[in-house]
Amino acid sequence: MRVLGVDPGLTRCGLGVVDGAGGRTVRCVAVDVVRTPADAPIAERLLAVGAVVEDWIERYRPDVVAIERVFSQHNVRTVMGTAQASGVVALLAARAGLPVAFHTPSEVKAAVTGEGRAGKEQVTTMVTRLLKLAEAPRPADAADALALAICHCWRAPMLDRMAQAQARSAELARAHKARVAAAAAKAAAAKAAGEAS
Amino acid sequence: MRVLGVDPGLTRCGLGVVDGAGGRTVRCVAVDVVRTPADAPIAERLLAVGAVVEDWIERYRPDVVAIERVFSQHNVRTVMGTAQASGVVALLAARAGLPVAFHTPSEVKAAVTGEGRAGKEQVTTMVTRLLKLAEAPRPADAADALALAICHCWRAPMLDRMAQAQARSAELARAHKARVAAAAAKAAAAKAAGEAS
Numbered sequence: 142m143r144v145l146g147v148d149p150g151l152t153r154c155g156l157g158v159v160d161g162a163g164g165r166t167v168r169c170v171a172v173d174v175v176r177t178p179a180d181a182p183i184a185e186r187l188l189a190v191g192a193v194v195e196d197w198i199e200r201y202r203p204d205v206v207a208i209e210r211v212f213s214q215h216n217v218r219t220v221m222g223t224a225q226a227s228g229v230v231a232l233l234a235a236r237a238g239l240p241v242a243f244h245t246p247s248e249v250k251a252a253v254t255g256e257g258r259a260g261k262e263q264v265t266t267m268v269t270r271l272l273k274l275a276e277a278p279r280p281a282d283a284a285d286a287l288a289l290a291i292c293h294c295w296r297a298p299m300l301d302r303m304a305q306a307q308a309r310s311a312e313l314a315r316a317h318k319a320r321v322a323a324a325a326a327k328a329a330a331a332k333a334a335g336e337a338s
Numbered sequence: 339m340r341v342l343g344v345d346p347g348l349t350r351c352g353l354g355v356v357d358g359a360g361g362r363t364v365r366c367v368a369v370d371v372v373r374t375p376a377d378a379p380i381a382e383r384l385l386a387v388g389a390v391v392e393d394w395i396e397r398y399r400p401d402v403v404a405i406e407r408v409f410s411q412h413n414v415r416t417v418m419g420t421a422q423a424s425g426v427v428a429l430l431a432a433r434a435g436l437p438v439a440f441h442t443p444s445e446v447k448a449a450v451t452g453e454g455r456a457g458k459e460q461v462t463t464m465v466t467r468l469l470k471l472a473e474a475p476r477p478a479d480a481a482d483a484l485a486l487a488i489c490h491c492w493r494a495p496m497l498d499r500m501a502q503a504q505a506r507s508a509e510l511a512r513a514h515k516a517r518v519a520a521a522a523a524k525a526a527a528a529k530a531a532g533e534a535s
Contacts, residue, residue: 182438183428183438183440184428184429184431184432184437184438185432187425187428187429187432188429188432188433191429191433211418211421212418220421221408221409221421224408224417224418224421224422224425225421225422225424225425225428226425227422227425228384228421228422228423228424228425228426229425229426229429231380231381231384231422232381232384232385232388232426232429234381235381235382235384235385236385236388240381241379241380241381243380
């Protein structure tokens, strides 16, 4: 499974492509950071980020796009731009027919370091080690994008199993409800027949 | 000037097209609300909103797209979806070659009611009156989209004048700096010549 991980942003948007070879084995295919000037209009910045994401989807042909789920942080202005960028990435992935998955920062940190509140440096160190990179990816947004892709490689089988279990339990609940309704209808019909006779 | 106003959102996204005929005269061309199911994946919801926005751009050929600027509100989850939708709208407008403008909720309210903290009902009443509509547009998101478009019709000339004034003052500042630098260079040259002689 090939995953394009995106750490969305306007000032810096991290992109990382990782191949999951089954088990815990992961391989780095590409990593980069797109930057857009802070004084450019928002629409132009989104256009620039969108163009690179589309180019990467076409060039690396991922099976899925994993995006960091944005939370409201201290800086409201920054978080809005980040959310706008994440919307653009999700749209372009969906338009390319690719499934889109969101993972929270703590899910990503927990996946690669075993600790949901790990620091940026710890994430970078683990990403470098897991992907057997000669150098640590810089800036942190590049490492985050790779961490996100690794997280998706490892979480996807579990998420699939959870979705299947949920679908099965919904099916069982539906069948149970139908049996209850049928029994109630039979009882009502028997009662009506008793009263009529 | 024809303006497509968008009150971004995933559950309800308001769309309104308004023609500004100069002065305060405005005319309603179209208004609607796109809804997407709350239980659908984010990417699918963005895809649905994006498809309608593109259709409206093609169908109504606006000169500009005005989008409500999203602020962090009480419900963080909602505001993220709203910001993602606004990013998608801005991207699609920019890809269609259209300028994109953002207005804050209070700028919109102040433009149509004269009061930045006006209530939703007051905005709907003024929009209905200004556009001489037979019925009040419902739900509020539809009225908000029209209010946004009206706000842009009225603010655009002022924003243009401000941008021109800023460009002029930046040009004057550049010219002044150049004169100062030239004078300093001349003085330094004269001093060097004096020392050399």
